[in-house]
Amino acid sequence: MQTFILQAEYLDRLIQAIRADGYQVLGPTLAERAIVYDEIRSADDLPRGWTDEQEKGYYRVKRREDDAYFGYAAGPHSWKKFLQLPRRPVWRAQKSIHPMQITAVVEEAPAMAFLGVRSCELHAIATQDRVFVDGRYQNDSYAERRGKLFIVAVNCTSAAATCFCTSMNTGPKVTLPNDLEMTEVIDGENHYFLLCSGSGKGERILRQLPLKRAGKRHREAERDSIQQAVKQMLEGPRSFDSSDLKELLYRNYESPAWDQVADRCLSCANCTMACPTCFCSTVEDTTDLSGEHAQRWERWDSCFTADFSYITGGPVRPDTRSRYRQWMTHKLATWYDQFGTSGCVGCGRCIAWCPVGIDITEEVQRIREAEKP
Secondary structure (H helix, E strand, O other), X not given: OOOEEEEHHHHHHHHHHHHHOOOEEEEEEEEOOEEEEEEOOOHHXXXXXXXXEEEOOEEEEEEOXXXXXXXXXXXXXXXXXXXXXXXXXXXXXXXXOOOOEEEEOOOOOOOEEEEEEOHHHHHHHHHHHHHHOOOOOOOHHHHHHHHOOEXXXXXXXXXXXXOOXXXXXXXXXXXXXXXXXXXXXXXXXXXXXXXXXXXXXXXXXXXXXOOEEOOHHHHHHHHHHHHHHHHHHHOOOOOOOOOOHHHHXXXXXXXXXXXXXXXXXXXXXXXXXXXXXXXXXEEEEEEOOOOOEEEEEXXXXXXXXXXXXXXXOEEOOOOHHHHHHHHHHHHHHHHHHHHOOOOOOOOOHHHHOOOOOOOHXXXXXXXXXXXXX
């Protein structure tokens, strides 16, 4: 695969080439004191020179010492909000027409280009693909949006304190299919991107850019930049062995560790809303005051809400202990039985956006310690 150099001053040329190809470009922007994903019309919309600081229950943006465009980790948003919509209409019914007419709502999906997709997020999208596209029951809304997607992946060159993708084997180097792969390199006054295509669509975009062939020293700079992120995570407090998580959690279904985390957990569902792989949803029916018109909506839900597991007689999981155990055991263990992979990609969002600072990596360690004699 041929690697090319795109000088940072020409980054806008890349964005405009993708837009001219008919895509709505979505990527990182600085808004609401966070780095969030929104529409990108030019390189000026990107969070140039900004990064984020993250810890348990803590998130702040701050200025970098350089002008990196992608020098941040993971914000509160994930790409799933553009693929699995937070709320969408399913059907509409009209009683005044005889016989009563029920019409499925089919919304044409836009052609979207995701700019700045990290390796962990590529794994998250692949995980949701298994649920909504590859499974027995396909979500047509998701499948149509996914089918029109153009992905510009970006290798991570720095990690937040909450990142642990190396433990989950999901990054920081991009390993899954994409249309374009980028690595941002800042070497003194030299600021450039290393680019390579992963599809015919990506190759078509590359042909429109002022590129130079990358040499050995450029590829070494790329490797060293990615290795810096690896080192930060391996030397950090959240590096752990994930190879036996399924067996560990199955052995400890009645561990006292569940009681300890339940004393802190608020069942607020922040972790599931921020998580890029959580896919739980529910449906709600609404009518107008006359009773002539009704609608059914699909919206995000969470295993932390009492109504989610409610059946005749009450909820299956009536307390916080059972809900947290369900979430963590599904994410790290039973997900393997369903989809052949972990449901966690190590992005750290659930740690940063938990209001009481619950850390899933600490809970894994707590369960390990609790089963020791």
